[in-house]
Each structure stands twice: as C-alpha cells, then as structure tokens.
Amino acid sequence: MTRHYSALSVIKEGLNGQKGWAPAWRSPKPAKQYDVVIIGGGGQGLATAYYLAKTHGVKRVAVIERGWLGGGNTGRNTTAIRSNYYYPESTALYDLSLRLYETLGRELNYNIMLSQRGMMQIVSSPGEMEMAARQVNAMQINGVEARLMDRSEVQRRVPIFNFAPDARYPVYGAIYQERAGVARHDAVAWGYARAADALGVDILQQCEVQEFLTEGGRCVGVATSKGEIRAERVGMAVAGSSGVLAAKAGFRLPITSYTLQACVSEPVKPIFDTVLVSPMTGTYVSQSDKGEMVIGGGLDRVPSYGQRGNLPQLETVLSGLLEMFPVFRQLRLLRQWGGTVDVTPDSSPIFGESPLPGLYLNGGWGTGGFKAIPAGGTVFAHILATGGHHEISRPFDLNRFRTGHLLDEAAGAGIAH
Amino acid sequence: MQLFPCPFCGPRPETEFHFGGDAGNTRPDAAASDSDWTNYLFFKHNRKGPTREIWMHLTCREVFLMARDTVSHEVSATEALGGEA
Incomplete structure (x- = not known):
C-alpha cells in the first residue's frame, strides 16, 4: 500500500490504476479508556491530537466528532491566514501559527496549498492612516513584519479597486502583511487527521457527546452515542457548540x-x-x-x-x-x-481548565480560528499533556474575565475577528 | 429579511433590533463579589434551541423580552418588560 505522498507515488499509483493507496486514516472502534479525549474533529481538535502524539508522546489519544472531519468552521471559513494583531499576547499566538503553517505541508506530508500572497487592509481617511501607522508600529515592535502602503502602491498592486474621485471610501493607503495568505482549509484538517492517525490517534466520527462522566466533581470521560469513553483528561474544541457542551458540563462561558x-x-x-x-x-x-x-x-x-x-x-x-x-x-x-x-467579549480565544476539573477548553475563536489551528493545537496539546498552561496560552485563561485582563483585539487591531 | 414583532410597533425588519443578552440577568448589588459581577457582565447561557432574551427596538428605543429559537429562528412571543428588568 502507498502511504507516502510524493510525485513518485502519484506516478506509481497512476500506472497501477490508483489501486494501491492506503486509506488516509482508520475508522477504529472506540476503546474504553484513553489518556486524552478531544471533543471536536475540526482543525483545532485534530491539530491538538497530532501534537499530543508527536511532541508529547502521549500514547492513547482519541478525537471524537459528532459529524465529519472539518465539517464545522474549518470547512466554512474563507481560509485567510495572517498575524496582524495588536497586543504582544495575541502576536505570540497568531504568529507562531503563521510560522508553523509555513512548514506544515512538508511536516504533514500533505499539500495544504499555502499561498503567501500578502494581505492588505485598506485605509480610507487621514485619521485612519494614523491608526494604521500605530498598528504597523505595534506589529513591528512585536517582531512581525508589516508596512504601510501609500495610495499609489495600492493602485499598482490592485488596479481593479475603486479609485474613482467620488468613491464612497477613498484609498489613502493600506496596512500590508507580506507573509499573510490563504491555504486549503479541508487539507489542513485532513493533513492533521492523517498524520495524527499515523501516530496512533483514534479518530472517531459520527460519535456525539451526550454527557460528561464525573467522579468526585472531576470529569473522567464522556458518554457518547458509541458508548462510554473514559479519559485522564478531556479537551473540548467545538467552536460554536461550546455553549451546548458547557451546559452539559454545568457551567456557562463568556461566549x-x-x-x-x-x-x-x-x-x-x-x-x-x-x-x-x-x-x-x-x-x-x-x-x-x-x-x-x-x-x-x-x-x-x-x-x-x-x-x-x-x-x-x-x-x-x-x-x-x-x-x-x-x-x-x-x-x-x-x-x-x-x-x-x-x-467572546474581547475577540480573543479561551484556553485552560474549565470550571469542571479534568475538562479543558479551547474555544472562543470567533471568526478567526482557522488561521490559529497550528498554534492552537500546539498550546492545547501542552495543556492536555501537562495539565498546566503553555507560556503562550496563560493570558487567554478564563480567569481574565474576573481579573479584568481582557485582550480586546477588536479594539486593539481595529478589525473584527 | 426576518420580521421581529416589537410589542409596541408590530412586525419590523430584523435590522432595526439590537440583541441585549439573556433575560433574567439581573444587576448585582454594588457590594457583590467579583465572581457575581463576572457572571453578570460576561457569562452567557448561549442556549441552542428555545431561549428568552432581551432585545431593543432601535427605532422606538423600547427594550422588551423575546422568546425565540436560536436554531429555527422562529419567534414564539415578545412582551414588554413592564417595569422589571
């Protein structure tokens, strides 16, 4: 069976009538017990499983998914990848993600079709241009390459934009991040799934969480449509369904x-x-x-x-x-x-242990989870392997809503996330 | 375009309305704990399915209660608050 993807294997299987391709991942029966169970088979959950097995050597990991892999927001976003954030805490997270994306195709042996074609944020007034300079300065101080474009450069780069004298929003310039771009969203989910499966992760689709199993006030697993699955630690990366699972676990979220x-x-x-x-x-x-x-x-x-x-x-x-x-x-x-x-109220994600001990959160990504998949997976794997925060995830703990240390990127970077 | 029934103005386009949060989320006393304030300010029920919420009709500035379904988007009832928040 052909498992490795390369030009050579494409030719070989082409001559072989495409009969020798191995399935990209198995469809195993759930085991009774795992070290870590991750709820949610989107990009965040699958990346977390991959890094748990790869970086932390955790042997028994399962990803459980109610529908199909990448069928939620991973398969529904517009595939933009960027790290043009304002606060150092956000940059640490999102630029790690962009750096990991740059080598991800090779690492996973899966073509994610990353295209770093740059991203331009149009500026439409002199006042906005000053805020744009502040944004570019913030990014540069945080170690992320960015620059201001003037009107003529925007016009050279995007001649089809509306430069008419009576345009409702005239172009004064743009914030430009050269390393930003797009990637194939399905391929990111499938690439992580295939690589995680090769490291022994069980991917269980059409498996819905019905309730959390608790003992002595601690989460010890989940009851699913395919039976009870116990785990030392349970992680959830379920995006829009966070509120539904939180209600099952008996707490509310700022989501x-x-x-x-x-x-x-x-x-x-x-x-x-x-x-x-x-x-x-x-x-x-x-x-x-x-x-x-x-x-x-x-x-x-x-x-x-x-x-x-x-x-x-x-x-x-x-x-x-x-x-x-x-x-x-x-x-x-x-x-x-x-x-x-x-x-979330501050447009930043939430990481860390939930109010139910033993259950850990990766959520609150709002409109920006796809770009953060490699970094989200990296830090969530660290949290699930160690039980404690990664240096990058600590500012994103749920307790920031009590302490008041919000990371308001909607206000900071000036664009919705 | 969905129409929401304002209890004061009747059916109006959804763009005239502003979401105001969970019904029954009452403001704690000034002396309440940080946790109580955190819950009041940030934490939501975010229910899937039938839910009861506070909405404002921006054009008449009245705040009211709306019972609706967050999956089907069907509105089952709206009522004026009648003095109690």
Whole structure:
C-alpha cells in the first residue's frame, strides 16, 4: 500500500490504476479508556491530537466528532491566514501559527496549498492612516513584519479597486502583511487527521457527546452515542457548540454563538492576487486557485446556531464588495453558506481548565480560528499533556474575565475577528 | 429579511433590533463579589434551541423580552418588560 505522498507515488499509483493507496486514516472502534479525549474533529481538535502524539508522546489519544472531519468552521471559513494583531499576547499566538503553517505541508506530508500572497487592509481617511501607522508600529515592535502602503502602491498592486474621485471610501493607503495568505482549509484538517492517525490517534466520527462522566466533581470521560469513553483528561474544541457542551458540563462561558457567512462567485481568470479587507465596508475578499472570488464579512447580528446566513448581512457584504470592486458587478454568486462561531467579549480565544476539573477548553475563536489551528493545537496539546498552561496560552485563561485582563483585539487591531 | 414583532410597533425588519443578552440577568448589588459581577457582565447561557432574551427596538428605543429559537429562528412571543428588568 502507498502511504507516502510524493510525485513518485502519484506516478506509481497512476500506472497501477490508483489501486494501491492506503486509506488516509482508520475508522477504529472506540476503546474504553484513553489518556486524552478531544471533543471536536475540526482543525483545532485534530491539530491538538497530532501534537499530543508527536511532541508529547502521549500514547492513547482519541478525537471524537459528532459529524465529519472539518465539517464545522474549518470547512466554512474563507481560509485567510495572517498575524496582524495588536497586543504582544495575541502576536505570540497568531504568529507562531503563521510560522508553523509555513512548514506544515512538508511536516504533514500533505499539500495544504499555502499561498503567501500578502494581505492588505485598506485605509480610507487621514485619521485612519494614523491608526494604521500605530498598528504597523505595534506589529513591528512585536517582531512581525508589516508596512504601510501609500495610495499609489495600492493602485499598482490592485488596479481593479475603486479609485474613482467620488468613491464612497477613498484609498489613502493600506496596512500590508507580506507573509499573510490563504491555504486549503479541508487539507489542513485532513493533513492533521492523517498524520495524527499515523501516530496512533483514534479518530472517531459520527460519535456525539451526550454527557460528561464525573467522579468526585472531576470529569473522567464522556458518554457518547458509541458508548462510554473514559479519559485522564478531556479537551473540548467545538467552536460554536461550546455553549451546548458547557451546559452539559454545568457551567456557562463568556461566549455567544453567531452566524458568520461567506460566499464564492463563479470562477473567473486570475484578476486579483492578494487578500484584501476594508474595515470601512467590512468586506474581505481573495481569489481561490480555481478562480472563484471568496467573499466574507462581519457577523450576522442575531445570535444563532442555525449555520445559515441572513439576507441583510449578505447584502451588506456584497454592497461593500461592489463599492470596492465595481468590476465585480458582472460576477454571479455560486454558493453561500454560514458557520456558527463562538464570539467572546474581547475577540480573543479561551484556553485552560474549565470550571469542571479534568475538562479543558479551547474555544472562543470567533471568526478567526482557522488561521490559529497550528498554534492552537500546539498550546492545547501542552495543556492536555501537562495539565498546566503553555507560556503562550496563560493570558487567554478564563480567569481574565474576573481579573479584568481582557485582550480586546477588536479594539486593539481595529478589525473584527 | 426576518420580521421581529416589537410589542409596541408590530412586525419590523430584523435590522432595526439590537440583541441585549439573556433575560433574567439581573444587576448585582454594588457590594457583590467579583465572581457575581463576572457572571453578570460576561457569562452567557448561549442556549441552542428555545431561549428568552432581551432585545431593543432601535427605532422606538423600547427594550422588551423575546422568546425565540436560536436554531429555527422562529419567534414564539415578545412582551414588554413592564417595569422589571
């Protein structure tokens, strides 16, 4: 059976009628007991399992997933990867993620199609330009490469943008992060799943958590649709479903679930070679390798678990797109969808032990979990292996809501996350 | 576009409304513990399915209670608060 992916194995299996490929991962029966059980088979959960096995040598690890791998927000986001944050604590987390992404394809032997095409945040007024300079300075002080672009450079790079004299949001310049880009979202989930499986991790799909098993006030496992599974430590990385599992475990979280929607156009020839966001219109866009324009924006303002977007927000996003790119008026939309994102009051994630001892949290990513998958997995694996915080995850503990040490990135970096 | 029934103005577009949090989340005394304040300020029920929430109709500025389903988006009832928050 062919397990390693390479040009040579593609040729070999091509000659062999594609009959020799090994399945990317097994579908094992659940064991009764694991060292660590992770709830949630999205990017965060699968990456956590991989680093638990790889970095920490934890032998018995299971990932349990109610639906299918990467079927939640990992498969529903617009695939942007960036680390243009304001606070040092956020930069430590998100830039670690970007650095890990840069070598991830090779590490996992899985093509995640990382394309570091840069990301541009459009600036539309002189006052905003001063805030942009502050943002760039903050990023540089935190060790992340970033620079200001002036109007003429933006015009050279994105000639199809609306530079008309009567544009509603004139271009004064942009914040540019060269190392930012996009990656194939499904491939990130599948790559981690395949690599984790090869290290002995059991991936259990169509396995839903019904309740938490507790003994002496401590979480000792989960009751699932496939029977009871016990574990020394249980982690949850379930994004929009965090509130549902928290209720089962008997606590509340500072999280509200909202719909974030996105859409893609019909495919067109290459016309746009970066990732662009405008805080004024709230719309962001990139072009996929297939040629589709991938379009996203802000949250629907109605808390929801519906996994489908509402019309007013779609209209806002698309009006913003057409204001920025009048040429896209001719485009037709191909697909539109929604995911349920877990939004915290300070737009920063939550890591650490939950109010139920033995149960650990990785959540509150809001609209920005995909870019953070490698770093989220790295620090959550550390937490689940040791029971204590990673240096990077400590500021993101749940206790920040009691101590008041919030990391308000919506205010700091000036864009929604 | 979904219509939400304002108890004062009748059915209005969803964009006229602002979400205000869980119903029954009452403000603690000034002398309450940090934990009580934390719970009041930040921690949510975030229920999947039927839930009761406080909303504001931005155009008439009235705050009211809405019972709705967070999966189907169906609104089962809205009522004025009648003096109690």
